[in-house]
Amino acid sequence: MNPFLINNYISPEYFCDRESESKTLISNIVNKSNVAFFAQRKIGKTALINHVLYLLQKKKQTAIYIDIYATQNLKELTNILANSIYKAFPENKGIGKRFWEVIKILRPIISVDEITGSPQLSLDITQTKQFENTIPQLLKFLDQQNKAIIIAIDEFQQILNYPEKNVEAILRTCIQQLKNISFVFCGSNQKMMHYIFYNAKRPFYASTSSINLKKIDKTVYAEFIKLQFEKHKFKINTEDIELILDLTDCHTYYTQRLCHEIFARGVKKITTSIVFQTINTIISDNEAIYFQYRNLITPSQWNLLKVIAIEKKLEQPYAQKFIFKYNLGNSANVKRVIEALSEKELIYYNSTIEKPYYEVSDKFLMFWLQHK
Ligand SMILES: Nc1ncnc2c1ncn2[C@@H]1O[C@H](COP(=O)(O)OP(=O)(O)O)[C@@H](O)[C@H]1O
Ligand SMILES: [Mg+2]
Structure with a gap:
């Protein structure tokens, strides 16, 4: 199993x-x-x-x-x-x-x-x-x-x-x-x-x-992943576990899903290239949905979504420096777009931590946007 x-x-x-x-x-x-x-x-x-x-x-x-x-x-x-x-x-x-x-x-x-x-x-x-x-x-x-x-x-x-x-x-x-x-x-x-x-x-x-409920601690998750693989005689090294957790941003479902698919491949010696191949397969399976998202939102919403994916964690969306870097117009504009993306749950606001930030909710979509 x-x-x-x-x-x-x-x-x-x-x-x-x-x-x-x-x-x-x-x-x-x-x-x-x-x-x-x-x-x-x-x-x-x-x-x-x-x-x-x-x-x-x-x-x-x-x-x-x-x-x-x-x-x-x-x-x-x-x-x-x-x-x-x-x-x-x-x-x-x-x-x-x-x-x-x-x-x-x-x-x-x-x-x-x-x-x-x-x-x-x-x-x-x-x-x-x-x-x-x-x-x-x-x-x-x-x-x-x-x-x-x-x-x-x-x-x-x-x-x-x-x-x-x-x-x-x-x-x-x-x-x-x-x-x-x-x-x-x-x-x-x-x-x-x-x-x-x-x-x-x-x-x-x-x-x-x-x-x-926050994300699971990275070190604890890494140990869990190692143990689950080892129980079934799979070999995976620390760097590749680290890579998995970076790709999924330690988000539970995406981490479980990526590990699930890696496991399902059945190759007992897990390598970096297997990790990448697996995430790419997941993403190409989902690509049709990502294109659909793009059709459902405005170009400026799509643009900001992509920017947030690239930034990974966006702490200060209204800072001049940020707006200027990506040529986003004015802060009122950005505010409106951020509200629309939050409303659609495409982005999530982590508000219960010391330095709150916005992130793309779907980690596979995030990876796809980063590489498009
Ligand atoms: N602590 C955990 N350890 C391992 N897998 C987990 C853990 N928490 C959640 N999962 C898995 O991640 C997926 C998403 O979790 P779920 O509880 O459905 O999320 P939520 O209710 O917050 O939307 C589920 O498939 C679940 O099996
Ligand atoms: Mg639930």
Whole structure:
């Protein structure tokens, strides 16, 4: 099996570091303090949640994970939550049996998921008032079971896209009253997550502690890569590991992906040229998408994107020196373009470090832009 996972979490064996973040998360959960954490895409938020839930489940803690990215409204959120509670507790005894009593009146429908083949529960709720009450009811029920339960909600910012505008208030009000359930909220869209948690006018303001997930430390990642390759009798030297981490800027997904593809080649002695060949293959597979990006944005946006790729880390986009170097017009111009690129998530603003900077979000696109 390829030890470099690129789309899921399996077990600690394939998971690199995140020790202090895991500790912080667990200590928050144990102390019933709700946590919100956000970071750029593909840096490892979902994997970290799953890692922590894995560790807690090993200790017989009940953990419920839901990803609400695909939900479009409060009703779908309600259903996904009801379904995950249904799955977390066996139907025929204890909590599961009592849960069934509670939701019976909500006309549950059990169907079989076409893809996974596992049973799915959905509630036949029709009236708005009814489903505004259902989540509070479900959570209250869980809370009354006198059992510590963790609920992790991934891609939480999605609630801002619902047509119902009171979802935050509904959730916040009932969460406040719970004693046995701790929540982890996670999301990729920085702007929306900040809006939910850092805006003094919003219900969730100051209601959680927050964790910022940064890139994995380079030395720690290098050791992990070496170990994973060596376990499978591959040989790779320190310089080539360093090269991989430079090419991917130490960003989790891109590092995993590059290592995954190198591993997949099956050549036991990894050389510099194999590293380059592999990244070039990935990039040529993606090239059609990069050209599509170019068609979707304005020439000045494309131009600045390329400049940011070349700079790698852009700390001061409004400095005269920078604007002059690349002939970018005036700072108001640059500001507008940067906003547009951030909005499209083509660039990411690392704001939680001492010297904040902009970077191209997609590291393979970055490499491609640098060499075009
Ligand atoms: N600490 C880690 N060690 C190894 N692989 C990881 C780690 N964190 C994430 N990954 C891998 O990187 C990819 C992206 O991580 P993911 O958790 O989906 O990112 P996010 O939720 O932030 O978008 C996943 O395929 C996951 O398997
Ligand atoms: Mg995720």
